[in-house]
Amino acid sequence: MTTQSQISYILTEAVAKYLTLLSSEQQRETQQELNRFVRWLGATQVLGKLSPHEVATFTDSLGNSSNPVQRLKPVKDFLAWAKKEGLTTTNLGVNLRPTKSKNQFAAKTRKAEEEERALLTAAGYQQLRDELETAKAERPRIAETLRLAREDKDFRENAPLDAAREHQAHVETRIRELENLLKRAEVVTTEDTSNVLRVHLGSTVVVLDIALKEEMAFTLVHPHEANIAHGKMSVVSPMGKAMLERTAGEDIHVDAPVGILHYRIQRIEPGH
Numbered sequence: 001m002t003t004q005s006q007i008s009y010i011l012t013e014a015v016a017k018y019l020t021l022l023s024s025e026q027q028r029e030t031q032q033e034l035n036r037f038v039r040w041l042g043a044t045q046v047l048g049k050l051s052p053h054e055v056a057t058f059t060d061s062l063g064n065s066s067n068p069v070q071r072l073k074p075v076k077d078f079l080a081w082a083k084k085e086g087l088t089t090t091n092l093g094v095n096l097r098p099t100k101s102k103n104q105f106a107a108k109t110r111k112a113e114e115e116e117r118a119l120l121t122a123a124g125y126q127q128l129r130d131e132l133e134t135a136k137a138e139r140p141r142i143a144e145t146l147r148l149a150r151e152d153k154d155f156r157e158n159a160p161l162d163a164a165r166e167h168q169a170h171v172e173t174r175i176r177e178l179e180n181l182l183k184r185a186e187v188v189t190t191e192d193t194s195n196v197l198r199v200h201l202g203s204t205v206v207v208l209d210i211a212l213k214e215e216m217a218f219t220l221v222h223p224h225e226a227n228i229a230h231g232k233m234s235v236v237s238p239m240g241k242a243m244l245e246r247t248a249g250e251d252i253h254v255d256a257p258v259g260i261l262h263y264r265i266q267r268i269e270p271g272h
Contacts, residue, residue: 009087011038011045018078030074037075040256043212047087056095072096121202124225125187132178135171142168181224197268199243201235204269210262
């Protein structure tokens, strides 16, 4: 039987309880995404009072993540556990689905990106070059896989052939994207010639979540380099835009669906 005290768990309490049930390795893989979920919806939100719509808006925080399904899994697992424990009346995790509109937005912005220069950090530029070389090196292996799959004359149910063709299409699309991006790339440094160091592309910024009293460090990068799991934040994300051209000690405000999130810039390290 679900009690009122169970329904009254605030989000941070529920997450803390859930994490104690995981192994150390599972905690490392899970905690960052759960912390981001808490920051997005609000640390003092009552878990049992969250609406399906509020939970669904969390997918907006993923931006143009290359693997949103994997990124959402820790949060969905937590919400499934919350339902099992009676902390919510329904499994709110079913509302966490990457939306079609996100893909449509990416398609609309792709053409615009192709027509403008791509400002990249030196590390990001090299990372994309390495990825391009790796993708091109896959071509002979893909061709051999296709050849072997075609030897099966029953094309009606030739799953290996379909999978190989799909993989080939994905790799070739990525090769074209990388070649286009590198063709437009401009490697930049963020040397600040003024007396005050300001946040630029490539800066590493340590910010304090004022509500949670928690520090986080991010390096601002081009959207194609963004990888929150590795501390790389897109300069066009809500928080990235809020930090640009700001200085240490300044407070910034990020507009999230559930309200304004407040942060303070603690330290700024220039890009390399």
